[in-house]
Amino acid sequence: MLKARVEEALNQQLNEELFSAYLYQAMSADFQRKNLPGFASWMSIQAQEEMAHARKFYKFILDRGGKVQLKAIAQPQAEWSSPSAAFAAGLTHERHISECIHNLYAVSEEERDYPTRVFLHWFIEEQVEEEATSEEWGEKVKRVENDPSGLFAVDKEAATRTFDLVLAFGPAA
Numbered sequence: 001m002l003k004a005r006v007e008e009a010l011n012q013q014l015n016e017e018l019f020s021a022y023l024y025q026a027m028s029a030d031f032q033r034k035n036l037p038g039f040a041s042w043m044s045i046q047a048q049e050e051m052a053h054a055r056k057f058y059k060f061i062l063d064r065g066g067k068v069q070l071k072a073i074a075q076p077q078a079e080w081s082s083p084s085a086a087f088a089a090g091l092t093h094e095r096h097i098s099e100c101i102h103n104l105y106a107v108s109e110e111e112r113d114y115p116t117r118v119f120l121h122w123f124i125e126e127q128v129e130e131e132a133t134s135e136e137w138g139e140k141v142k143r144v145e146n147d148p149s150g151l152f153a154v155d156k157e158a159a160t161r162t163f164d165l166v167l168a169f170g171p172a173a
């Protein structure tokens, strides 16, 4: 059984993950509108990953006998001044999410909630990768931003990113 404080913190993180999906989908729409379909696809896949993260929290709360609270999702920004500005905003956001996960871990420690601690290990590792990937792509995009043929090539490379929701996370709960 979940303690109220842990349940509230898990529901808050569920909302953060849903907002993350919203944010990356907004970036995808902005890229699509600016005729950068590879980056649009990359961001759309990122949004799907965030939905999978949200689903993990959703399922974990229910598996622990808790109550899922689907809170209102904040409205994300709709436009970014340049491709690198969008990727930089993604990195800033991932750093924020890492902080949220660490705070949640601290709550689970304080409440001696061992299943939540173990559950969060996956997210702690995932955030290291999320930050590294955001940083890598941000640098790559920045390098070619003022070179149309370079930007075209990196956009094409971004289009090769794939993600299979079911393979990665199993069937929907």
Ligand code: FEO
Residues within 6 Å of the ligand: 017, 020, 049, 050, 053, 094, 097, 130
């Ligand atoms: Fe769900 Fe990008 O962290």
